[in-house]
Amino acid sequence: MDTTDLTALRSRIDAIDARLIELLAERFRATDAVGRLKAGAGLAAVDAAREAQQARRYRALAAQHALSSTLVDQVFRLVIDEVVRNHRALADAARPDSAPT
Amino acid sequence: MDTTDLTALRSRIDAIDARLIELLAERFRATDAVGRLKAGAGLAAVDAAREAQQARRYRALAAQHALSSTLVDQVFRLVIDEVVRNHRALADAARPDSAPT
Numbered sequence: 001m002d003t004t005d006l007t008a009l010r011s012r013i014d015a016i017d018a019r020l021i022e023l024l025a026e027r028f029r030a031t032d033a034v035g036r037l038k039a040g041a042g043l044a045a046v047d048a049a050r051e052a053q054q055a056r057r058y059r060a061l062a063a064q065h066a067l068s069s070t071l072v073d074q075v076f077r078l079v080i081d082e083v084v085r086n087h088r089a090l091a092d093a094a095r096p097d098s099a100p101t
Numbered sequence: 102m103d104t105t106d107l108t109a110l111r112s113r114i115d116a117i118d119a120r121l122i123e124l125l126a127e128r129f130r131a132t133d134a135v136g137r138l139k140a141g142a143g144l145a146a147v148d149a150a151r152e153a154q155q156a157r158r159y160r161a162l163a164a165q166h167a168l169s170s171t172l173v174d175q176v177f178r179l180v181i182d183e184v185v186r187n188h189r190a191l192a193d194a195a196r197p198d199s200a201p202t
Contacts, residue, residue: 025166
């Protein structure tokens with residue numbers, strides 16, 4: 001085996017992983033901004049219509065790039081579940097205290 | 102709520118998602134090349150030392166970008182499990198038939 005090739009490929013994979021993590025961070029900054037907008041307007045953390053539209057788009061993009069659509073679904077399920085948890089926390093923080101009167 | 106802001110944020114999220122999927126596809130092309138090198142050399146599909154090194158790096162990058170390291174771990178666990186399945190399939194395809202003599 002050409003270990004130079006293996007080393008070069010692994011460096012490329014590491015660079016891709018660093019970029020994936022940067023993009024995930026950028027995505028959470030954008031979804032946190034969405035969460036603050038929603039919390040300010042009293043909107044629900046989950047938007048089923050938006051999620052369904054995203055799921056269709058992920059399937060189309062997975063097919064276009066010859067990726068497993070199961071894998072793409074699972075990755076975004078993890079990400080979106082975390083987004084919903086963050087949005088709920090933002091909504092809870094925005095809600096006025098409901099102490100008994 | 103400013104729906105223009107929400108629309109702009111969602112467009113940005115969609116653009117990030119398209120880029121994430123492109124990068125995942127690029128990553129699988131690189132890992133498939135690694136799998137072919139390994140299969141040709143008869144090397145194991147799983148490399149525990151490499152995986153441990155990657156896990157340390159993911160934790161450092163997650164911390165650097167203020168991302169949940171649990172989420173980052175889970176995302177890469179899904180990706181790496183798929184890579185190992187692909188490497189095993191490449192190794193099986195490369196192995197000569199072991200028909201009884």
